[in-house]
Amino acid sequence: MKTPIIELQHVTRTFQLKRNQVITAVNDVSLSVAEGEIVCLVGESGCGKTTTGKMIVDLLKPSQGHIFYKGQDIATLKGEARKQYRLGVQLVHQDPYASLNPMRTIYQTLAAPLQHHGLTQGEAATKNRVKELLEMVDLTPVNDFLDKFPHQLSGGQRQRVSIARSLTVNPSFIVADEAVSMVDVSIRISLLNTLLKLKEKMGLAVLFITHDLALAKYFAWEGRIGVMYLGRLIELSPARQLVEKPQHPYTRVLLSSIPEADPDVTRQKKQIELRSMDVPSLLHLPTGCSFHPRCPFWEGEQCEKVVPEMVSFSDGTSAACHPVQRERAAEMVQA
């Protein structure tokens, strides 16, 4: 098997709140993303998806565990190798209103990284490259955009600039954290299509963080979706399989709760009831499987005491749930 572009091995991240209060935002997460692959991380707020993204781009250090970039532990990278990693992995932020410098024109924003890293020689070459980048993100005619300031652009256009900026340094991996949640429904899809086109063209791998499962399915069509709950990755499966045949009870509850843009479907949808509506505090996580106090399929002692491991099945799905693993014991494959 080829070396994954990014690999997380048992990564945990804790935050100290007060003297005696420690929360575990990300708990023992292992995940690898292959070259050119799309993985979506889905979960509710506070589940650790953003923290995971930040650790991958080295904005936060893991408290435990290791993250590998092309097989090398990013904590040990130095000098040129570290620079290659920092250039190779880029982040697209959620809020295009906050992530662009309001004092810089679009040209200045996009030219700065090119010049700083010596990726283009001379003014003319820089300008050509900037134009190329704008074209790649479908901001055309490009001459209309070069001298504009962010406030002259719509939210969707700004997010395109933000994507173009992440592409200036020719990355091989992009972390997009809720990158389309701030733009209008009518243009979300075209933004995602631009990302998909770039992925095809440049062989980019993308980690797309979102709370919208329908959007995740659309974007990760050929890729995978991972579901997080209270800091843990609880299911990781090929995108369409995850939506059509969810394994983990939490994923099933989520899917049954999502309203759909079709009155017949949504009003007849059978909702799975939770045992409790209360989301446990990260400060006092339940023992065993952290979903057990709310889980409709909870099966007693094992769920309450033993943290379920992530197990893969022969159809490519994997889930961290005792009852599911018992039921599908015959299909389990060794990792």
Added chain:
Amino acid sequence: METTTKTPGVPTLSIQNLTVSYQAKRGAVQAVRNITLDIQRGEALALIGESGSGKTTMGLSLVRLLPSNASISQGRLIYRRVDAGKPVREIDVLALKTDELRQYRWKECAMVFQAALNAFNPVLKISEQFADTSKAHGYIQGKALEERAFHLLKLVRLEPSRVWNGYAHELSGGMRQRVLIALSLLLEPQLIILDEPTTALDILTQRNIMNVLKDLRTQLDFSLIFISHDLSLAAELADRVATMYAGEIVELSDVYTTFKNPLHPYTIGLIHAVPTLAAHRDNVTSIPGSPPDLINMPTGCKFHPRCPLADERCKRDDPTLETVETVNGAEHKVACWHWKSARAKLTSER
């Protein structure tokens, strides 16, 4: 200003030719343009559309909470209160004086805002918040208020004793939203406006709020307008859907018609632009272009620069919202020159 009439079955609110604009440096922003709409008693109406389509401005103007740079240049708002055994009381909302307006707000028409945390006074306990509102409107106090509030908090599936003595910041986003919904019901208003009631909430919390709203509608008698860019919320909760674009209602019909047989190219595009769990990837397409500049509006139909069916007439003449004939005789209004062929053309191309 009050007049009494005795017509039964009258709409709770009639919006007539409402036009609202904001004064900006570049010129007047025409946020709401000539909207006429009746809110029927007990119905839930969804206002959908992208940001900048005028949904929130329209909601704000119904309770006259527009910012100071906005002006209602034209139109009438007639609210009708119906109490059992009493004649219908008609209120001309735009003619209300300041003190009358304070009574109208919350008692007749309550608006629940998007950011639920900002809607509470941070130094008041939830109990004081209820008492405050009640006092301002000369409503019940003390034990009677507590009983009523507990009843409402139970209706929105909260444990009253848990939230009653707490502060807003101690509650989760979903709980706050539910407290606010309970508070909005306190004075038995006949119209409630919800602005993006589930945006910024988690999936399971959203589901909970939706179920609460559905419950409330079966138990209490009030009309509901909810403003949302989330089509699935409209599909779940609405009786009727009004699609807004560039400050106008471009399509109005019952919820099933909106989703199954939409006629306006914008509504059709919007529905296709939202990926659903069941949808195949190839069936999702986005609407080209971006929303119009509300200061320099396009000529003719405001959607024509983004519309695949636009022709010379669309560029020249602005279509008005017309009632179209439907198979089952249900109300269906659309503002498009090509409504007869739009659906067939736009669905076959895909």
